[in-house]
Structures are given as C-alpha cells and as structure tokens.
Amino acid sequence: MSNFVDNRLTTTYVSAYLNVSGDKPFDKRTLDWRISKFLDIVKTGIQLCVYTTSDCEFELNKIANEYPNVKIMDIINLEDTWVSKVCAENTFTLPIVRNSIKDSEAYLKCINNKVDFVKDTIERNPWSSTHFAWIDFSFTYNFHHVSRSMEYLHFYSKCSFVDKFFTIPGCWGKWNAERHQHHLDNIHWRFCGGFFIGDKDSVLEMCHLHRAHFDRFLKETGKLLWEVNFWAWLEYVCPEWKPTWYCADHNDSQLCISTDFFAKKMENKQMIKMEYPPIEHFQPTSASYLFYQGKHLLNTRFVNYWLNDRCYYLFSDGSHTIKNKNILTHLEENTAEGFMPISHLEMDETTVNLESFTPNDGKMTSVGLEDLRLYEFGGKMKFIATNINYSPSGRNRMIIGDYCPDTARYSDCRLIIPPNPDSWCEKNWIPITGYGNSDEGVESESDPLGVVEEELFIYKWSPMEIGKINDKNQLEIVRTYNTISPWFNRIRGSTIFTESKTNPNTLIGLVHFSEEGAPRHYYHMLVLLEKGTLKPLKYSTPFYFENIGVEFCIGMAERANEYVFWISRMDRDATKVVISQNEVPLDFDCIYE
DSSP, X not given: OOSSOOTTOOEEEEEEEOOOSTTSOGGGOOHHHHHHHHHHHHTTTOXXXXXXXXXXXXXXXXXXXXXXXXXXXXXXXXXXXXXXXXXXXXXXXXXXXXXXXXXXXXXXXXXXXXXXXXXXXXXXXXXXXXXXXXXXXXXGGGOSOHHHHHHHHHHHHHSOOOSSOEEEEESSOOOOGGGHHHHHXXXXXXXXXXXXXXXXXXXXXXXXXXXXXXXXXXXXXXXXXXXXXXXXXXXXXXXXXXXXXXXXXXXXXXXXXXXXXXXXXXXXXXXXXXXOOOBTTBEEEEEEEEEETTEEEEEEEEESXXXXXXXXXXXXXXXXXXXXXXXXXXXXXXXXXXXXXXXXXXXXXXXXXXXXXXXXXXXXXXXXXXXXXXXEETTEEEEEEEESTTOTTSSBEEEEEEEETTTTEEEEEEEEBOSSTTOSBOOOOEEEESOOOGGGSOOOSSOTTOXXXXXXXXXXXXXXXXXXXXXXXXXXXXXXXXXXXXXXXXXXXXXXXXXXXXXXXXXXXXXXXXXXXXXXXXXXXXXXXXXXXXXXXXXOOOEESSOSSSEEEEEEEEETXXXXXXXXXXXXXXXXXXXXXXXXXXXXXXXXX
C-alpha cells in the first residue's frame, strides 16, 4: 500500500488508544507492541481517526506525520470523556468474574467510550465519509492471516455499500433474561467488540441509543461492565435497534461481513429468456459457451428437479434422483441481442462409455454429466463435467473427454483422480488451455509471452493451484500462487478463461462464491489473468445479475464493449444477459504474500 490518502475512499475507521494501565501494561502489551499492531492497519491506506492520551501523543503524531491517512482527533484524559462523567454521577460495582489486572474500572470506562468516539468522528467527519467503522487499536494481534484481512479493510474503505445497514460480529446468542444476573457478572460475547461498520445514519442510531441508555443501565444494574455486555443489554431493551449480527470469533472472521451489503446489481442490462424445445420432466439450467472453428456453441444442462424458495428439491417425475441431460445449441451472432439459437441436439449420454455404479443402498443421488464446460485443446472440442454415477466411490468426480458437435456424441471419456484421492466432492475445475508455461516458450513478435500449449485446470484459488493431468489420470498440481486478495479463498470457478479483447496479453473469466442462507446467496466476480503465467492480476467488485440467491453462470462471451453471460436462477430460468463492460470494471489489483 502507498502512503497517500485515496480521495475515492468512502469509509472512515475510528480507533483509540488510552493508556489506562500506566507503566505496567497487561501481559507485556506495551505501547510499542500495540503500535506495531496498529501499523498493520495504518499501512492499508484506509482513513483512520484516532483518539489518544497525552502520554501516547508523541508516538502517534510520528505515525500521523508519516501516514496522511491517519488523523489524531483529540488528546484526551479518560476522566474527561462522556462515559466517565456519567459514571461519576452513579454508584456501581465491577463484574465479579473478571481479570482483576486488565479489567479495571479505568479499562471498562475506556472501552465503553468506543461508540462515543465514533459519534464525535461522524459529527466532525474530516473526510466527508458516507460510512463509518470502529476498529480496535491493536485489532490484528489474534489474526491468523493479517495480510489478507487487511485487504478486506482496504476493500471496504473504497467500495460502494448499500444505502442503509449496520452490521456487527459476535460469538454468542442474545441477552437472556433468565440469565440476567449471570450476564452482570461474566463477560457476554454476544458481540466481539473489536469491529462494526455501517452507514452514517445507522451508526449514529447506535450512538444515540448508547447515550440515551448508558445512565439507565448503571442505575438499574449498579454495574460497570464490558462494552459488549452493555451492547447486548441495549439490544435486549431496545427492540427498535436491529443490528445485522453475524457469527465470528476473535480473529480474522470479524471482518467477513455479508457480501449483500456491497455486491453490485447489474442494473443496465438486457435479459433474454433462452428458448429450448420442451423435454418432459426436464428444464434448462446453466449453459457453457465456446467459439469453436468459426461456430458459436452452447451446452445447456437440463435437470428433472425444481428448487423451491428454501432450496428443497422437488422431482416432477417422482424419482428423487437428480437426472441430467445435455443439449447442444448452435448459435447465430446477433448484434442487438448477442447470440440467438438456430438448432438444438440432445447429447448421447450412452457414448460416455464408462461403467455406471449404483450405491450399496440402491439410491442414486445424481445420474449424468453435471455443469459441463466446453473448451478447446489440440484442435479438438472437449468437455469437463462433474459426475457421481460413473465414480466408483459414489463421490463427485470430474470427467473429461471429447465433445463432437456434429454427431452429438462424447468420446475418449476419462474419470480424473483429484490431487487428494480421498476428497469428498470435486466441482468447478476450470480448463485453461493454450496458454501454458511461458518459461518454456519462445518469445516472438506475435506472442511476446512465448506461451506453449498445455491442457491445464484451475483447481483452487487461494492458494491458487493449477494442475495438469498425468499419465495415471490424476490431476497433479504444477503451479501455485499465494493469492491473498479478498474472497479468493472462497471463490470457485465458473466460466472458462479466454483472451481478453480489451486487455492485451491477458485472459478474462467469471468466478463465483456463495454464502449460506435460505436460499444460498451467490455472487460473481470477473478476474483477469496474465496470459503466460496464469497469475491473477485484477478482479471486479462482487456482483449479481438480477436477485441475490441461487444464481449460477458457467457461460460467458466477450464482444466489443460488452459481455454476454448465460445464467440460471434457482437451477432454472435459463437466461442470456448482455451488459456493457463499463458496468463491471476490474478495479482491484490482486495481492500476494
């Protein structure tokens, strides 16, 4: 990260360090130690407003002088804070079960001031921000992946959020009236305490409730507790306060807010429903696109089930087994609507010519080739697909083979052993061919990267693992990149990658990741790879096409100034989507350890 303030940043982070332990720091957490952790945050370049005491002023001013993204808001005394003044007007005791050294009266006053510091920053708003977040001063000390987590902070600092939200992580359930006394004497981790984020008005709502009820809490309970206990009580007594809680622990997970708050909806788009010949009990879902020997081709998966709103499978044929068919469609390019179908053929599943296995319990969860992706290698049209019934283990495995568009037949099909033969489920391997190891290539004027043709597959994304099938029909990882960009540890492959028409010497493709829900929420990102090395270079903001839910896409084409995607929603409603390339800019650089 560079030492400058990015004027495009939308979020201000608030933090504070008040030296309440004097010259006897708890657990050797000295000022130098805390500053070393704070610098993890500072170096991201995010906008930081910081409150501190006079004995720490010199060290923090050194940081502010070096990093213009840091503003020292006030040099304060603990007893002059609003919380301390309210405490001075009340009689209280401290919780019984506490660390007598760390959880002192001064410390509890200090942490209860977090919300008030945020309120002051919002009112002064030095960077004219629309969103605000609290972050503990030495927040990173118990993180497992500091570099990756700091990239999340950087992303949140500049992304476009939804208009209104407030979200906060936590570990436990809500304040329980039946355990009221227990909550007054023990820490209650309904909220983690180290981080929250939201739009200005939503954060101010919490700030106002804090000021309105803190004195009441002291009077009714006679206790000065940790801020997380007070917030849990506040949620209990103020039903109008409805923060979006998400499960986390005291580690990196605190920064994993729901993508719902910033995923971009594709507003300016054309949506054209795909028309297919009817097949009894079957409906079209996801489709894979390939331009092969001058022809535009589409393979569409048909399934015999229907997903309801909570993602339960309903089978129109009463079989309770997922059945798959694949339909080959020849497309005609059309300037106004992308590509239009001109003919359809059902692929002959019997030509897979592999042994089909039936589980010992007599039940088959899925039959046929699923999520088939088309690609070209060695002048041949090929496919890779997920399958269960051709797998002796009864677990999801990948099959590759030749795909003949003239005869609608498969040939030379092979079941591929994954890198870990005992893995439970294999899906979403992405073929990436003709752009192999540039180290072995010879540079030329037409191909400055000197690539050689290889049949490779992206297996994982963080660390990024690229594999090649060996002579034992097993995927062997031959290249690894330690990507730590946000979401790369969660993304899965979607479409194949093809040469970008607008970014020389690069490949472009679509990936996806999901979050649990009812139904599950899917999000998409465009990713740009370096042509010769296949190293990720850039990625887009996560987005969705129409609705947040089960929205899947394995087919993509790039035309002049626009993208064409083939999507399904709830594993049905096969639809073509055409959007301008300007709708999905590749704004973010990929980061590596």
